[in-house]
Amino acid sequence: MNAKMNTVCFRLLLIFVCSFSVGSLFAQKQTNERAKWFVDSRFGMFIHWGLYSGAEGIWKGEKLRYDNDYAEWIFYRNQIDREEYVTLLDRFDWDSIDPEQWVLLAKKAGMKYITLTAKHHDGFALWDSQIGNYDLGDLTSPKRDIVKELAEACQKHGIKLGLYYSHWVDWEHPNGWNHEREIAGMSNEEYDVYWQGKVIPQMRELLTNYGEISMIWFDMWINHSEAIVSKKQLLQLKSLIRELQPNCLVNSRLGLSIEEDQDIDYKTLGDNQLGDKKEDFPWQSPATVAHSWGFHAMEEQWKSTTTLLHSLINNVSLNGNFMLNIGPRANGDVPYEIAQRLEEMGSWLAVNGDAIYGSGAFDLDKNQHDWGKITCKTTADGTTKLYLHVFNWPLNKQLQVTGITEAPQKAYLLADKQQAALPFDFGEVLTTISLPQMQPDPYVSVVVLEYDNYPEIAEGLVAETVYGGYSLTPENHVWAEGSQELVQPQKYGSVPQHLAIEQTSRYRWRVFVDEPTTVNADVSYSFQSKKAGGTFVVRCLNGETVETSIDPTGQTVGEPRSDWHIDRYKSKRVGQLSFSKAGYYDIELEVNPAKGAPVDFQWLWLQ
Template identity: 30%
Template sequence: MTFRQLTLLCFAALLLSPCNSFGQETAEKRSGNMDELWGDRVTKLRAENAERGQLFDEGNYAMFIHWGLYSQLGNKVDEKTYYGIGEWIMNKRMADIPIARYKKLAGTFNPVKFDANEIARIAKDAGMKYIVITAKHHDGFAMYHSKACDFNIVDSTPWNKDPMKELAKACRDAGLGFGFYYSHNQDWTFPGGGGGPGVDEEGNRATFDDYFEKKCLPQVREITTEYGPIEIVWFDTPGKMPKHYVEKLVEVVHENQPHAMVSGRAGHGLGDYQTLGDMEVPRENIEGMWESVDTTNDSWAYAWYDQYWKSPREILKRLLACVGRGGTYMLNIGPRGDGTVPERAVKTLEMSGEWIRRYPQVVYAADASPWEHALPWGDVTRRGNTLYLCVFEWPMSGKLYLPNLKNEIESVELLNAPQSEPVTSTRQGNAVVLTLPPRAPEKLVSVVELKLVGEPDVDPTWAIDPSIETELLVEFADVNNAKKEEKRWMEKFGEWKGIVHAHDWKADSKASWTIDVLEAGEYNVDLTYAGEGRLVWKVAIEGGEAIQNQQNSSHNYQTFPIGWINFPEAGRYTMGVNCIEGEVETASLKAIHFTPAY
C-alpha cells in the first residue's frame, strides 16, 4: 500500500467516525476554515511525521532557493548588466569573472537582512511543504560552514554566520522539510572541478579525482550529517561525470540520511525520482515519481532587472498542471545579496497560497487527471473517486464539458459558491455536461468537486469544446513523413523555453489528430507555427471538408487564422494538417486551434 493510499484510507475512516460532524457542515462553513478542517486530516505532511519520500510524493509543492555569492552582483559587473540567469554570472558565457576576482567578492558579502524564519513563513504561507536551498552552486562557494574548503560563507565573509543552521531550524519549527542543492560535477573555482582550473595554487596538475576526494565527497558528508534530518539532496548537472563517483555520493546520502531522496539529476539513472528540464511543465501524464523545477521570474538567482514575475494565476496553473500530470512542482525564489526576498515574489506566492489554503485537497496527496492532459477550460486532479475540476476559463455558455467520462455522477458541488447556485449534471452523448452559474466564485481558479460512482473511467481522446477555444498540440498528433521532436531554446541565457514541434516538412507530410466533436457546427481554425516566408497550409477533415490559406511566417510561433470548417454532426473525426506551398522545408508546426464560430 502506498503512502497516498494509506492516507486516503485513514481519511475515509475519519469521515465515517461517529464523532465526525463534517456531514452537517454547510458548504459555506466548510470553506470558512479549511486550514483547520483539512490541515492534518488530509495527510500527515509535517516533516517530523513523514516517511521517506512522503513530503515529495504527497506534498506536491516545494520551494527552491538559489542564493549565493552571485546574489550580491544581481547580474551587474563593472556597471554592465548581463541578461540571463544570475548564478552563472561568473562563467565565461556571462561576465567571465576571473577566479581571484570572484573570490574577493566574498570579503564584501554581508547578508545582514537574512531572516530564516521569514523565509520559512513565506514557504508555509505559499502552501509549500519543504525547502531546498543551494549549499554550493557551480561557482564553488559554500553557503554553509564547510571544513573541506575555506571558500565558504563563514570563513570568507564579514557576516561570519552559517545561514543553513538557521534555516534548517526554522523549517523544523514550521513543520517544513529541508534539503540541499549541491553542484556535484561543476566547480569553477576548485582545482580539478568541472569547468574549474586544471592546476592547483602550486601549479601542480589537478584531476577530477582531486576535486572529488578533497572537496565534493567531504562536503556531501557535511551537509548530510550536520544539519539534522534532510528530505532531499538535489544534485545538478552531472555532465560526463563517471558513474562510480555518482554511486559513491548516493551511497553517502542514503547512509547518512536514510529518509532522504536523491534528485534525478545525480546522473546515470541513480536518482530516486525523475527531474524534468528547467522550467518544463509537461503536457501529458508521466508515470512514476517526478518533479518540475521552475522559478518565480526568469532568473534563478537574483537579477536586479528581472521584474517578470509569474502571477498567482500562472503559479496555480503550472502547479495544478504538474499535479494533474502526476508530479511535484518546485518553485524557486532568488533572495537579494542582503538576504531579503523580492517583495513581488513574496506577494504572488502569498496570494496563490491563500487559494491553496481554501482548496488543500486539490493539491496535497492528489493524483493525476484521468484525462491524462489539460482540458480547454482548465485542469483536473483526483483523490480516489473524487475529481477536482479546476476551472481557469469560466465558460460564458454556462456549460462545462467533460468529454468521454463514462461514470455515473454521485454528486457535484461548486466549492465556495452560494447554495442558491447549485450545479447540475446531464449526459450529452459521450460527455457529461455541468451547468454552472453565470459568474465564477473565484477570481483565480474556481473548483468543482465531482464525486463519481466507482473508479474514474475516461477515454483520454482529445475533444473539441463547444464553448471555449481548444488547442491541440503537435505533441498529441501522429506525424507522417516529417519529424516530431522536442525543441528547447533560450530566450536569454539560461531562460529555457520548449515545445514539441513537427518539422522537416515535405509536400506529402501530414500531422493528424483523432478528436471527438461534442457538438456539430462551424469552428474557426488557427495554426501556431514558425517558418520562413509565406506558407500555404491545408486543414482537412478526413472524408470531409478541407480548407487552406496562405499566411506569413514567424520565428517565434505566432498563431495565424486559416478559416472556418464545419463538422456536420457530433462524433469522432480525424483532422489532418499539411504545409503545401512556400518554403515548406522551413515550416515548424506547434498546434492547431478550434474555436466555435458563433
C-alpha cells in the first residue's frame, strides 16, 4: 500500500438542503445496480498475506529499510533477490493455514465481504496460476491454492469475495513496473509485454476459475496519466472483467477516476484516509488495525476498538464503506490485537448493526454536533430512522439535536429490544432527548429517532455544544465578505487553524435559542503589533452590537526547551448579547484591522 498526502483548501460554504427521494432505499443517487450490495454492506475485511508474511518485516536481521514499516514492501525496500525471496515459503506452516478461519473471523466481526491480496506488488500469485512459475501452485507440495480455499469458504458462509490484484506494479516480472525504472526508464512496448503476458491472462484465470468474484481491488494510487499504464490498457482490463464477471465491482485505483469513467463502480480513498464529505457515489476507506498492512514482528501501533468504530461510523455517516485489514502470520494466525478488536466490533454490530448496514448520510452538516455522528435509513414507505451515534455520553444526560424542523414520533435506545420510549422535548428546530443515567454501550451508544417521513432541516444552523455555548468558526459560517484565506494548523497544532485578515471583513452565523438568554461574546485571535490597532465588532442583526479593540497578544513557547516560539492566540471578551425570546438569531463578526497590521482570527464563542 502507499500512503497519500492530501492538501486542504478552504472554500466559502453556503449550506443547502439536499433533495431526497423517499422511494429509494439508497441515498447515493450515483449508485449503479452492481454496487447496491456494496452500499448496503458498509463493512468488509482486507487480507494482506503473501510471501512477505514469512519475513515479518525483517530480512537477514535487518528491519525494513523505510520508516513507514509496511512489511509487504520488504522485497523491494531491502533489495532481496527473487530466488532468495521465495525461500520464505519454507517458514510457512501449511498444516495450520486455513483460510476458512479468516472467513469465520469476518463473520464474527460483522463484515460482509473479504478482499484478499491475490497478487501484491511482489508479483507472487496466491493461486495455482498457469502463467509462469511464480505462484503457490508451482512452489508448494502438495499444491496449495489460497484463492480457491478462500473462495470456497466465502461461498460456504455467505461472504462476498473480492480479490486484490497489483496490475501496475510488479517487482518480479522483467517487464513489470519496478520503481527503479524511474532511473533507467521503460518503453510502452516493453511494458505491454508484461501487460499482455501476465496481467490479462492472470486476470482471466481469477475471473473464470473461482466462481463469483464480487470485486477486483486494484492499487494504482495515481491516475494513468502519471503512469506508464495507458488508458487503452486499463479499458482492456475493465472490458475483460465486464465480459467474464458482469456483476464484479471495479474500484477507482484501476487508474480511472469516477469523474473520468462513470463505469467505475466506487472510489477508493487513500490508505487509512477517512471520509470528510458526503458523496452521492459509493466510496471506501481501506484501513488498518495495526500500522503495517502485512504482518510485522515489530508492530507497536494498534488502533483501539473505539477508534475503529468511530472510523466506521464516520464513513457510513457520509455514505462510505470501511474495509479493515488483517495481516495474518505465516501460519495463518491473525494477531491477537487484531482479532480481539474485530470480535469487539462484531459484538457492537450485533446490537447496533441497523445503524450501519443499509444506512447512510443524513442532510445535516457532518460536524453539526459535538456529541457524535448521525446515520439515516429510509424504507420504501418513507418511514425514516435517524441513528444518533453518541461518542460522548453527556454528563447532564441531555442530548440535543439541532436543525430538524419536525418532532420525531419516538425516541429509544437501539440496544433496548423493548424500544422503551425516551422522553424528549421539541421546539421548532431543537429536539432534546432525556437519556438514562448509564450508557448502554462502553464504546458507542445509539439513540434512534423515528419519523413518519424523511424529515426536513433548517439551513445553516450552528448547534449548541453538549455543555452549552456556540462555537462560531471559519468553517461553519454561512456568509462572508472580505478575507477568506484559511491557514491550516502549524507546528504540530500549537498554531491553530485561523483566518489571516488584512482588510475589513465580515462573517455571519445563525443560531437558535430555545429561551430568552444573555450570552458573553468572546473572540480568539492573534495580533502581533506592538500596540492596539483596529476593532472587533459583534452584532446580532436583529439586536445589539458590542465592540472591543484588537490588542497585541504577543508570543508564547509552543514546546518547552525546543526553541519553539509561536504567535499567541488569546480569548478576549467583546461584550454581552441579549436574546429576548426563543428563535433564530444571525450573528455577525466584523474585523477591522489597522492599516498594515493583519490579525489572525480563530473563533467566536457565545455562552
